[in-house]
Amino acid sequence: MPKGLAEKDLGKFRLVGNIDAFRRKLVFQVTEISVEKDDYSSRLYLYDGRRVKPFTSGKKDGNPRFSPDGRLIAFTSKRDKESKEAELYVIPINGGEARLLAKFKYGIQDLRFTEDGKGIAVVTPIDVEKKPKDDVHLIKELPFWFNGIGWVYGKRSVVYLVDAETGRKRRLTPKNLDVSQVRFHDGKLYFLAQEDRERKPMVSDLYVLDGRKAKRLTPGKWSVSDFIPLDDGTFVLKANTRERGIPTNTHLYHYDPESGELRKLTKDLDRSAYNSLNSDVRGSQRAELVFKDGWVYYVATDGPRANIFRVNLDGKIERVVSGDRSVESFAIGDYIAFTAQDAVTPTELYVLRDGRERKLTDFNGWIREYSLSQPEHFNVKAGDGAGIDAWIMRPVGFEPGKKYPAVLEIHGGPKTAYGYAFMHEFHVLTARGFVVIFSNPRGSDGYGEDFADIRGHYGERDYQDLMEVVDEALKRFDFIDGERIGVTGGSYGGFMTNWIVGHTNRFKAAVTQRSISNWVSFFGTTDIGYFFAPDQIGGDPWNNTDNYWEKSPLKYAPNVETPLLIIHSTEDYRCWLPEGLQFYTALKYLGKTVELAIFPGENHDLSRGGKPKHRVRRLELIAGWMERWLK
Incomplete structure (x- = not known):
């Protein structure tokens, strides 16, 4: 076998x-x-x-x-076992002992050398007001917590300059700005920051440190996520201008702060300028903009693949690193270096030099000892004529003529995508004898803004796309047993799993993970609820009460007949625990078949960065539930 x-x-x-x-x-x-x-x-x-x-x-x-x-x-x-602080070190390139420069109480978010190499700018959170010495949380602002971080009220990220020789540090930026990234150019410090994260939670601006004052260079209405200062005083911005809310694609722009002119460089490629593919075994991603020889290099999601592109200031776009794969990180010195993965190959390091690509590492060569199922692509023509990318993965040890149970996997976001990236979860299910079906329905990233924009229409065209994907899979692949199909997904995929079991009985088992069940409670409890729900559902619970309830899976709990396992985490501040609790309570109260698994101390990223034993247990629960009801 x-x-x-x-x-x-x-x-x-x-x-x-x-x-x-x-x-x-x-x-x-x-x-x-x-x-x-x-x-x-x-x-x-x-x-x-x-x-x-x-x-x-x-x-x-x-x-x-x-x-x-x-x-x-x-x-x-973090070499000091007794300390909870993040530590900044320097080490000579030719070897020798690493030298501790400074410690920071709440971690280090970004760091970068000054142009002369004598200092290091460090972005780190600080307390901007004195907090009581007791354990009472006195909260005066939004957001009060953030997934993966915890309590964020009363904190802002600032820039410290650390002397690269002595380790002495001094704060450079004011406490009212929440800084995310820094770059030096021509002796000046430029940085990205939010000024009003409560009332403008999706706005981040470009600033320059002018003496001791921070001067804002952008107009306070865009979300700027990266930038490159140019010698003529203009900038290349990676920004989202939010014309269509969250579904708006992030593009590269040329910006002149003197005239205020903003020119879209990547207008000929209606794709997001970042990697939005799903993977549960990816390394730390660093894919910052790089300016070299008149070209700006960046990563973009193009359908089911994430590649490296470059664009010049005239708007000419070229694909530099291509292929059915997911580029994770890149940097450019004398050549282009990048990490990449695909559906059956975990991440490794590659270089591209003089048009020739070479693989440098084989950290995951052990994978060749295993039998892996290669995803098979098929295109689905939706009821309205749109094309939907979809894939199936056959069970390991597939035998022609045999019927197999299947699991429909639904990605989160919704503005992310499945594609040519490694999903350990999928391979676990195929090893257990399941067919895995996955797709990029409406709402997904990588196919343009029209395709991604399902605001106000959750559970409509996206739901129809998923059902038509299953229909097409059953038509094309006669080894799938149509009477033994399960469904699972997390985040938006968890919402959609909840929605599906309330609207059809065609699935014989379901596992919902880190899900949304009630848009009203989501609005008021999660780190992004107060701006994500108005953007995606429309309005707020007071002026759009009917739609908030109509789009809530909790409303349809009486319809559920599918055995459901609910997986949630105690510190998931993106889709907080009550989203799972109230759906479980409703179904239990109504006499449905339901179980609830709660992971202590985990957050929304349990499947990607949770404690290893919890990640293994989660996979065992999903596979075990599917085996229980589909086999």
Whole structure:
């Protein structure tokens, strides 16, 4: 019998990411997963132009940056076991001991050397007001918590300048701005920040530090996520102008702060300028804009693939790194270095030089010992004529003439996508004897703004697309047993799973994960509810009460006949625990077949970054539920 991937094989993956480049040298981060120790460890590796070798020996080393002269590497770590603070280190490129420069109480979000290499700008959260010494949370603002971080009220991220020799640090930016990214150019510090995250939660602006004052350069109405200062005083911005709310694609723009002129450089490619593909075994992603020889390099999601593109200031666009795969991180020195994965190959490091591509690492070569199911693409013509990308994966050890149960997987977002990226969960299910069906229905990213825009219409065309995908799969693949199909998904996919079981009985088992069941409670409890729900559903619960309830799966709980497992986490602040609790209570009260699994201490990213033992247990629960009801 061929050997498929099991749940506990999660511990074999090596997650490669966070590249930085200096000329022909590369430094990058490799994260290891230990199921036995229930922990993650990471260290830095160096490529000197000839070979890859381990560079640091810490257990929590990451986020490397070269100094401008390439002699030092700055990185973050947590080597002091007694301390909860994040630590900033520097280490000589030619080897030697890493030297601790500074510690930061709430972590390090970004770091970058000054142009002369004498200082390092560090973005870190601080308390902007004194908090009571007791354990009472006195909250005066929104948002009060954020998924994966915890309590954020009374905190703002600021920039500290750390002396690269002495470690002395001083704050550069004011406490009222929440900083996310920094760059130096021509002796000036530029940075991205939010000024009013309560009333303008989707707006982030570009600033310059003018003396001791922060001067805003953009008009306070866009979401700027990256930027490059140019020598003529203009900028390339990676920004979302929000004409269509959240479904608006993020593009690259040329911006002149003097005239206020904003010119879209990537108007000929209606795609998001970032990687939105789903994967549950990816490394730390660093895919910042790079300006080189008149071209701006960036990653964009194009249907089921994420590739590297470049655009010049005239708006000419070229695809630089192509293929049915997901580019995760990249950096450019004397050549292009990038990490990438596909549906059967975990992430590795590659270089592209003089048009020739070469693979540098084989951290996940162990995968070749396993029998993996290659996704088979099929196109579905939806009822309104649109084309939907869909795939099936056959069970490991597939036997012609045999009928197999199937599981429909639904991605989150909704503005993300499935495609040519590795999904451990899918391979676990195929190893257990299931067919896996997945697709990119309306609402998905990578197909243009019209395709992605389902605001106000959740559970309509997107639901129809999914049902038509299942219909087409049954028509094309006679080995799928139409009487034994399950459905699962997380986040938006969890919402849609809840919606499906309230609107059809065709599925014989369902697992809903980190889901939304009630838009009214979602609005008032989650980190993004107060702006995401108005954007996606329309209005608020007071002026659009009917639609908030009509689009809530909780309303249709009396219709549910499908055995349902609800998976939720106690610290999921994106779709907070009450979303799972109230759906479970309703179904239990109504006498339905339902079970609830609650993961303590986990957040919305349980499947991607939770404790290893919890991630394994989650996979066992999903596969076990499907086996219980479909086999």
